[in-house]
Amino acid sequence: MRKLYWMILACVLVISCKKAIEEKKEDIVLDAMTNGQWYVFSFKNGDTDITNDFAPYTFQFYRDGKVSGFTSSTEEKGTWAGDPNAMTITSNFPTAADPVKMLNAVWKITNNSWDYVIAENSAAGVTRLLHLKKK
Structure with a gap:
């Protein structure tokens, strides 16, 4: 009976640790992006x-999953989600025109740091490469 207790306790601790690690990864992504x-x-x-084409735009990511693309006279509103396990960022600007609507995709992160993200995706057989930098 004691062995069973310790085995169950060990399983619970492992699951709790995994969840805590996943939450910490998500917090790191949120902190870096927002x-x-x-x-x-x-x-x-x-x-x-x-x-x-993107020169006039500055982007602000928010912890609630929203993102805004600003110019001196406009604001494009959208959503974003980061997946630290898959190393992806999904962005969607539903009412945006070019060039911002070209960001509507699941982006595979190929390199990143606290102040930059390099990502790519393919649409209609065309590979898109994106390099974001923090101001």
């Missing part, structure tokens, strides 16, 4: 560099 504003350092749509 502390500060971001801009598109580079954006390639296949072989075409459209970085300059």
Whole structure:
């Protein structure tokens, strides 16, 4: 009976630790993305560099899953979600026009730090490369 008790206790502790680790990973992603504003350092749509199209925009990510893309005269509102296990960020700007609507995707993070994210996705056979930097 004692062995069973210790085995159950060990299982509960392992599950609790895993959940705590997952929550900590999510907190780290939230902190990194929501502390500060971001801009598109580079954006390639296949072989075409459209970085300059994003030049007027600054992006603010919020802890509640919302994101805003600002220019001096407009605001594009959307949503975002980070998945630290899959190393992805999903963004959606439902009413945005180009170039912001090109961010509507699940982005696979290929490199990142506290002040930059490099990600890619494929749409209609075209690979898109995104490099965000924190201001």
